[in-house]
Amino acid sequence: MEKRFNELCYACRIGDTDNVDRLASTGVNLNSVDEFDNSPLFLASLCGHEEVVKLLLKRGAVCDRDRYEGARCVYGALTDSIRDILLKYDISKAVDVNQPFVMHISSLMKNQLPATHDICLGTTLGNQERLNLHRFILSARSPSLKENFHSVWKEKHEIDITQNVSIRVTETLAKFIYLVPVLHEIDPKDFDCLTSMARDWQMSELEDFLHRVRHVVDPSDKSTMMAEYQFKFTEDARLQFKSLVDDEILKNIQDVDAETSLEASSVVERFATCSAFPDLIVVVEDSDNSKRLFPCHLAILSRCIYFKLMFTLPFSEQATYNLKREGRSAHSRVIPSVFFPSCEFEVAEIILRYLYYDSSDIPWQFAIDVLMTADLLLEDRLKSMAAVVITQSKEILENYSIFDILYVAWKTRMERLEHYAAKVVALDMKYYAKHPELKQAITLSSRRISAREETDSIEFVDDIRYYLLEKYSFEPDDIDFLSKEDDTDLLEASGITEYKEDVAVIENVLDELALQA
Incomplete structure (x- = not known):
C-alpha cells in the first residue's frame, strides 16, 4: 500500500489524471501524507493540476480549511482557480460518493430499468412502505443477513423486520449498506435504535461510528470524523465485494x-x-x-x-x-x-x-x-486503467513491439498510448530508424487523415517531433536560435547536433515515402 501511495503522490505532482484515478480505486488513503508531510491534494494544488485537484476532492480527499493541512493546501495553490475550488469545497460532502463503484451501488436503491431487486424489506410496525433490495448485496455487507438468507429467509422474497423499528430507521441502515452518504442525515434520536440494529446485523464499523459521533460537539470535528469514517466504510465495502467475487462467484x-x-x-x-x-x-x-x-x-x-x-x-x-x-x-x-x-x-x-x-x-x-475487451464493452475508464499499466510496465516492451502498441492505440482510440508509442520511438530514434515498421507506421498514420490536404500533418510524426524536443529539453524557439550559432562547443554541449540527427531520420523517411508533414 505504501508503494501505491508513493505512486499516487508522484502522479499528483506530474498531473497524471488517469493514474490518479486508477490508484484512488485501489483503496489508497487519499488523506495520508508522505515523508515530507505532503498530502496528494497538497501536491496537486502546489503543482497547479486543477483536474487532479477536482478528482481528488470527488474521490474523498479532505480539505478542512480550519486545520493546518487544509489551510496549507489553499495558500499553497499555484493558481487562483485551484484556490477558488478549495475555498468553495464543502467538507460536509467530503465522502467517496463520486467513486464510480460507490455511485453505482448507491444508485441501485432507486427504481431502475431493468428491475434487478429480488428482496422486498419492510417492518412490522404497520407501515406499508417497502424497500426493494438485493439479496447478494445484503449478504455481502452483513454476515447476519447472509446467514438468514441461507436459512430462515431462504424461500422468502418479502421480509418484515420483527424488531420494533420504523421503516425510516430500516431505510437509513439500508442506505448505509448501499454506500449512500447517510451519516450526516442520521437523527440523534435514532442512534440507539440504529446501534441495536447494527449490532444485530453484525455491522461493527457502523456501531463504532454511532458510539463515537454522539460525543462530538464541534461541527468541524464532526464533519472530519464523518469523512474519515465514510472512507473507511467504502474500503470495507470494497473488501466485502472482493470476498463475494472470490468466495461466491469464482468458486462457483x-x-x-x-x-x-x-x-x-x-x-x-x-x-x-x-x-x-x-x-x-x-x-x-x-x-x-x-x-x-x-x-x-x-x-x-x-x-x-x-x-x-x-x-x-x-x-x-x-x-x-x-x-x-x-x-x-x-x-x-x-x-x-x-x-x-x-x-x-x-x-x-x-x-x-x-x-x-x-x-x-x-x-x-x-x-x-483487457484494453481490447473493455473497448468492445464500451468501458472507457477501464480502458484508461489498462493503458496506464501498458505505459508503466517494462515487461510490455520486452514482449511486444512498440508498433503493436501503436496499432492497438489506434484501434481502441487511446490517445495516451499513441503518445507513449511516439515517446518510445523518439527516445531511441537511432534504433527505430533501422526498424522496418517505422515506415509502415508513418504511412498508416498518414492514411488516418480523413481528407488529406497539403497543410495536413501526420499525427504520429508530430508526436515524435514533440517528444524529440522534450528529449533534449528544447523549446521550438531554441532550435531557431541555436541553428544560427557558430560555436561548435556550444552546439555540441547543447545537444542540438544529436537533435538534428534524430530529426533527419524522420525527414529521410518522409522523403522516401514522398510525404510532406
Missing part, C-alpha cells in the same frame, strides 16, 4: 463443453442454488473455444454500458430476461445468460473484479487484452 464457476446446453439440468441446478444468489450467467468463450460460466448479477453488470443497453433497449435479450425471471422458485427458475466478447478467462475475471469492486489490478500479461 462451471466449465462446459461446446455441446452443453445452458438450460441443461446440471447447469440450472448448479446456479439456481448457488450461494452467490445469481440472476445472470455470464458466458465466456476463450481462444480454444472452451466455455466458462460465471454466476453474476445484472445489478452489477448494468454498470457497464454494453450490458445496460442490452437490457434496457428493446432487444430480444430483454424479453428473454423478463420471461425467465418469472419463475421465482429457487429450484425451478431458469437463469438467463449473456455472452462476453470472446476473451481469455483471466481477462473476463479481471473485468468482473473491476465491475464488482473497482479493482484496477491488471497484470501486464493481460493489459492489452
Whole structure:
C-alpha cells in the first residue's frame, strides 16, 4: 500500500489524471501524507493540476480549511482557480460518493430499468412502505443477513423486520449498506435504535461510528470524523465485494463443453442454488473455444454500458430476461445468460473484479487484452486503467513491439498510448530508424487523415517531433536560435547536433515515402 501511495503522490505532482484515478480505486488513503508531510491534494494544488485537484476532492480527499493541512493546501495553490475550488469545497460532502463503484451501488436503491431487486424489506410496525433490495448485496455487507438468507429467509422474497423499528430507521441502515452518504442525515434520536440494529446485523464499523459521533460537539470535528469514517466504510465495502467475487462467484464457476446446453439440468441446478444468489450467467468463450460460466448479477453488470443497453433497449435479450425471471422458485427458475466478447478467462475475471469492486489490478500479461475487451464493452475508464499499466510496465516492451502498441492505440482510440508509442520511438530514434515498421507506421498514420490536404500533418510524426524536443529539453524557439550559432562547443554541449540527427531520420523517411508533414 505504501508503494501505491508513493505512486499516487508522484502522479499528483506530474498531473497524471488517469493514474490518479486508477490508484484512488485501489483503496489508497487519499488523506495520508508522505515523508515530507505532503498530502496528494497538497501536491496537486502546489503543482497547479486543477483536474487532479477536482478528482481528488470527488474521490474523498479532505480539505478542512480550519486545520493546518487544509489551510496549507489553499495558500499553497499555484493558481487562483485551484484556490477558488478549495475555498468553495464543502467538507460536509467530503465522502467517496463520486467513486464510480460507490455511485453505482448507491444508485441501485432507486427504481431502475431493468428491475434487478429480488428482496422486498419492510417492518412490522404497520407501515406499508417497502424497500426493494438485493439479496447478494445484503449478504455481502452483513454476515447476519447472509446467514438468514441461507436459512430462515431462504424461500422468502418479502421480509418484515420483527424488531420494533420504523421503516425510516430500516431505510437509513439500508442506505448505509448501499454506500449512500447517510451519516450526516442520521437523527440523534435514532442512534440507539440504529446501534441495536447494527449490532444485530453484525455491522461493527457502523456501531463504532454511532458510539463515537454522539460525543462530538464541534461541527468541524464532526464533519472530519464523518469523512474519515465514510472512507473507511467504502474500503470495507470494497473488501466485502472482493470476498463475494472470490468466495461466491469464482468458486462457483462451471466449465462446459461446446455441446452443453445452458438450460441443461446440471447447469440450472448448479446456479439456481448457488450461494452467490445469481440472476445472470455470464458466458465466456476463450481462444480454444472452451466455455466458462460465471454466476453474476445484472445489478452489477448494468454498470457497464454494453450490458445496460442490452437490457434496457428493446432487444430480444430483454424479453428473454423478463420471461425467465418469472419463475421465482429457487429450484425451478431458469437463469438467463449473456455472452462476453470472446476473451481469455483471466481477462473476463479481471473485468468482473473491476465491475464488482473497482479493482484496477491488471497484470501486464493481460493489459492489452483487457484494453481490447473493455473497448468492445464500451468501458472507457477501464480502458484508461489498462493503458496506464501498458505505459508503466517494462515487461510490455520486452514482449511486444512498440508498433503493436501503436496499432492497438489506434484501434481502441487511446490517445495516451499513441503518445507513449511516439515517446518510445523518439527516445531511441537511432534504433527505430533501422526498424522496418517505422515506415509502415508513418504511412498508416498518414492514411488516418480523413481528407488529406497539403497543410495536413501526420499525427504520429508530430508526436515524435514533440517528444524529440522534450528529449533534449528544447523549446521550438531554441532550435531557431541555436541553428544560427557558430560555436561548435556550444552546439555540441547543447545537444542540438544529436537533435538534428534524430530529426533527419524522420525527414529521410518522409522523403522516401514522398510525404510532406
